[in-house]
Amino acid sequence: MKRALVTGITGQDGRHLADLLTAKGYQVFGLIRGQANPKAEMILDENPALELVDGDLRDLSSLIAAVEQVQPDEVYNLGAISFVQLSFKQAELTAEITGLGVLRMIEAVRIVGGTDNNPIRFYQASSSEMFGKVRETPQSETTPFHPRSPYGVAKVFGHYTTLNYREAYGIHASSGILFNHEGPRRGLEFVTRKITNSLARIKLGLQDEISLGNLDAARDWGYAGDYVEAMWMMLQQDVPDDYVIATGETHTIREFLDVAFRIAGYDSWEPFVKHDTRFDRPAEVDLLMGDASKAKAKLGWTPKVTFEELVRMMYESDLAIETAKMEQGR
Numbered sequence: 001m002k003r004a005l006v007t008g009i010t011g012q013d014g015r016h017l018a019d020l021l022t023a024k025g026y027q028v029f030g031l032i033r034g035q036a037n038p039k040a041e042m043i044l045d046e047n048p049a050l051e052l053v054d055g056d057l058r059d060l061s062s063l064i065a066a067v068e069q070v071q072p073d074e075v076y077n078l079g080a081i082s083f084v085q086l087s088f089k090q091a092e093l094t095a096e097i098t099g100l101g102v103l104r105m106i107e108a109v110r111i112v113g114g115t116d117n118n119p120i121r122f123y124q125a126s127s128s129e130m131f132g133k134v135r136e137t138p139q140s141e142t143t144p145f146h147p148r149s150p151y152g153v154a155k156v157f158g159h160y161t162t163l164n165y166r167e168a169y170g171i172h173a174s175s176g177i178l179f180n181h182e183g184p185r186r187g188l189e190f191v192t193r194k195i196t197n198s199l200a201r202i203k204l205g206l207q208d209e210i211s212l213g214n215l216d217a218a219r220d221w222g223y224a225g226d227y228v229e230a231m232w233m234m235l236q237q238d239v240p241d242d243y244v245i246a247t248g249e250t251h252t253i254r255e256f257l258d259v260a261f262r263i264a265g266y267d268s269w270e271p272f273v274k275h276d277t278r279f280d281r282p283a284e285v286d287l288l289m290g291d292a293s294k295a296k297a298k299l300g301w302t303p304k305v306t307f308e309e310l311v312r313m314m315y316e317s318d319l320a321i322e323t324a325k326m327e328q329g330r
């Protein structure tokens, strides 16, 4: 039975990856931080085969202890401050966790190492936010980076740290440059889920409007369930490498609103959406569109869920959640 250690286990991707690896017959260990993490119960209910191990990406000794305890075949480093807007307000903490956290995790892998004939394989969750003020469209593995937020800067550090450990120590370390991926498990702070959840509440008469920032930004949005498959595929290759994972389509926030409100049965979203400068960013990433042809050729990976299917899935899930809450009087 293969063993995997996943950081960021309580996050959107950690939960999807745990499900995928469990279905593939892995024993999955999730790194959990804090002394009574309120999300622990929820993820164990969701995946009872999961085992939790204490640790924090700010604490190297806790990571070494976790790797020693688990003796993993594969480590997936998904833990991060992942909300770009928060990274502007807590830049130092973002550098500490999203940036230096990668160094600590891969250093723990280097120190513990695994056996000579079964060295530990490492996955780093890199991001399309590294492209930032994009130098070319679509963006591929060879597009230069120009991050636009403390989050993007921290991810560039983590990305090059992964590459450096691969080259310097021969670690089987791969970096997935993932474009935005969403789904019903997406945090409510991100724009897609904020829209589908608010829309469900508008539909049920629980809310009148949605306050949003810049509606002109364009993103290459895919489904998280498809993207965690690519993470696993990267670690099954003989040779570690970096891969862009994306759909190759881009849509503005306006287009997301168009599709979501149409699915919910409205002619127009404009009467319900109001601009709130609190959600504008000090520096914006205007347009992301990925070229995942390397992942298709080498991993055989392609996205399955379309943009419209993704929006529908998220809206229907939020409608069910909000309806249940309403019926329970919450």
Ligand code: NAP
Pocket: 007, 008, 009, 010, 011, 012, 013, 014, 031, 033, 037, 039, 055, 056, 057, 058, 077, 078, 079, 080, 081, 082, 083, 097, 125, 126, 127, 128, 177, 178, 179, 180, 181, 182, 187
């Ligand atoms: P998410 O839902 O925000 O989850 C972040 C996870 O990081 C949570 O489990 C959180 O744990 C954990 N974490 C935060 N601080 C930590 C610390 N000090 N030590 C250990 N764990 C800590 O993020 P996601 O959407 O699943 O994304 C997973 C990874 O992919 C992140 O690295 C993100 O930056 C990257 N990424 C995401 C996307 C995307 O579109 N989703 C695209 C590209 C890259 P708590 O619950 O305890 O806070």
Ligand code: F7E
Pocket: 082, 083, 084, 085, 126, 127, 128, 129, 178, 179, 180, 181, 189, 190, 191, 192, 194, 211, 212, 213, 214, 215, 217, 218, 219, 253, 279, 280, 281, 284, 285
């Ligand atoms: O913003 C605009 C906002 O916060 C998307 C993370 O997973 O993907 C994610 O980062 C766009 C931006 O995601 C609101 O200005 C308008 O242009 O959903 P988001 P993100 O910043 O693209 C990348 C790949 C990651 O790696 C990150 O970890 O939407 N926008 N109005 C808004 N965004 C939010 N959150 N809230 C608004 O009200």
